[in-house]
Amino acid sequence: MFGKRGDRVKSVVRIALVLVLLLVLAAGGGAYYIWNGMKPVKPAGPAVTFEVRKGMGSAEIADLLEEKGLIRNALLFKGYLKYTGEGGSFQAGTYRAAPGATYDEWIARLNAGDVEKKETVTVTIPEGYTAEQIAAKLAEAWGMDAAAFLKVMNSGAGLEETAALKIPENGKLRHRLEGYLFPATYETVKENATPSSIIASMMDELRGKLDQIPDLDRKLQERNISLHELLTVASLVEREVVADSERPLVAGVIYNRLNKGQKLEIDATVQYALPEQKERLLYKDLEIDSPYNTYRNEGLPPGPICSPGLKSIEAALSPEASDYYFYVTKKDGSRTHLFAKTYKEHLANIERSKQTSP
Secondary structure, rough: OOOHHHHHHHHHHHHHHHHHHHHHHHHHHHHHHHHHHOOOOOOOOEEEEEEEEOOOOOHHHHHHHOOOOOOOHHHHHHHHHHHHOOOOOOOEEEEEOOOOOOHHHHHHHHHHHOOOOEEEEEOOOOOOOHHHHHHHHHHHHHHOHHHHHHHHHHHHHOOOHHHHHOOOOOOOOOOOEEEEEEHEEEEEEEEEOOOHHHHHHHHHHHHHHHHOOOOHHHHHHOOOOOOHHHHHHHHHHHHHOHHHHHHHHHHHHHHHHHHHHHOOOOOHHHHHHHOOOOOOHHHHHOOOOOOOOOOOOOOOOOOOOOOHHHHHHHHHHOOOOOOOOOEEEEOOOOOOOOEEEHHHHHHHHHHHHOOOOO
């Protein structure tokens, strides 16, 4: 009797030992499964490109990484993200990577938005550049033909910004978009860029700058001028003035002459009308037959003569009040001006300016 009972005890012990062994093996197998599944994919394959779209959750991104062969097991990556509290700050964008990264490396890269670096083109447009100068600068930077840029500048057709800025169609305009291409430094992705898209970004930059001016529409109404006329005055200031402190004062002189019905007689408009700019104008140049020649025509020219910077735009919008109607550039290298109320004073200033030459 005792022998049978002892056999049963031994049998139960053997079964228990077998169960313990099975549990150990199962645990070991599970641990091995997890350990193996979390190992980086061997860096044998080539780099692949994938896109993390805006709004994608961490689970979708994990599935995408497995699909692209960059991790072994999406389910384990999802569990690791939950365990570490990561995945909520992954950045959208186009990534390019080869297999071989650990989970932590993937998390760091996705958090940082370490996206594929696309080739860009950087170009700086100085204040006071004309449309033709800008076209040449863009053509050089992009390796394109300047004529392709001028074609867009001349028509403005198909650009949303043309309508938004209410740029007039006027047969007298030399370049329709003259003055609307804001001078700044632009960095643009080279892929899929066109002359239209590049020019549109410059016009959009102008819109952004104008939006920063408080009460712009009200101030235009108070001065009884359009945005086109404002940019035209600003362009004259830009080409005439170097010292920022003088911009509002010169703008005030321009308005004084306009309000009096006096011709502006601004050399910069003649330079713009000429086929090529000259170092020094001759008297015969002042007779050039052009709507931009303010020595022959009253009022403002048909449109801007260059791309003005923000300081010139603000000066044209808020000029400094004075009784001045004339100014002449000093010859001392400072490129500042002497101002006069009457033509007689102006003639005296012309003589004074010669005396200040170095």
